[in-house]
Amino acid sequence: MSLSGDIQQFEITAGHPDLHLIINPVTLKTKSATPYQLPLFKSLATIKSLDIIVERLGQAFDCKSLLQFPQVTSLNLTGNMTNTYCLKELMHLERLGIRYAPNLEDFPALSTWCRLKSFIGWNIEELTGKRLxxxxKVLSKQKELDYSSVSKLRSSIWFTTEYGIPFTNWEGEKSATAIKAYKSALKAINKAKTEAEVYDAIAGLVKFINTLANIETTEREDTGVAVGQLIEASSLNISREKANKWFDDWRGF
Incomplete structure (x- = not known):
């Protein structure tokens, strides 16, 4: 059974242990919002298979709300999440998948779950990913596992430039062209070996934004945010103050 939208509007009066439940709630776009919690579904307390899907960089999903499913054996979590330490209380877990997770700093050790047969970590933050x-590798030497892997470890800026591009909030064709220019600048900056090359990429983006009609105050701010993201993506040590000066030098809005 798959539920999506405003999960608070669903009332479930009967459940079954073999139910595979997929929940894709509408959450807020901002990371600073109070973490999202599932409503209490008492009739589903015995389910064993559960998937939760939320935005990669939006409102975090609160893993505390998973403790209402103590019998779950298969769990897949996708997106931004918090309070992952609570997962250690789901002691029946046999299969666990974590995908597109930018923050796993308090994630339990894999040895926490004595019944674990498979673990998938894919496109997850790199620090915890390396630990997992x-x-x-240690766990695979101790017992035979089904297919398991930890791959595509990502930096925080990767999540930002993939899923936090500020121009996505703009309207219509202006959004599409600004995103294209942003990605072009990002590609150049990822290859840049000198500060001059980074400067050229930043200047090119801002000059392109200058050509768009009717740039509003919030869109000017979005462009400034984009410049900050691009500087952070650079392997060179360029201060935000210097980037802001480049932005001010070139912007015509």
Whole structure:
């Protein structure tokens, strides 16, 4: 059974242990929002298979609200999440998948779950990902596992430039062209070996935004945010103050 939208509007009066439940709630776009919690579904307390899907960089999903499913054996979590330490209380877990997770700093050790047969970590933050990869190698020597892997470890700026591009909030064709220009600048900056190359990429983006009609105050702010993101993506040590000066030098709005 798959539920999506405003999950608070669903009332479930009967459940079954073999139910595979997929929940894709509408959450807020901002990371600073109070973490999202599932409503209490008492009739589903015995389910064993559950998937939760939320935005990669939006309102975090609160893993505390998973404790209402103590019998779950298969769990897949996709997107931004918090309070992952609570997962250690789901002691029946046999299969666990974590995908597109930018923050896993308090994630339990894989040895927490004595019944674990498979773990998938894919497109997850790199610091915890490295730890989980090492733990998975140890676990695979201790017992036979079904297919398991930890791959596509990502930096925080990767999540930002993939899923936090500010121009996505703009309207219509203006959004599409600004995003294209942003990605072009990002590609150039990822290859840049000198500050001059980064400067050229930033200047090119801002000059392009200058050509768009009717740039509003919030859109000017979005462009400034984009410049900050691009500087952070650079392997060179360029201050935000210097980037802001480049922005001010070139913007015509």
């Amino acid at each position: 990869n090492a733990e998975l």
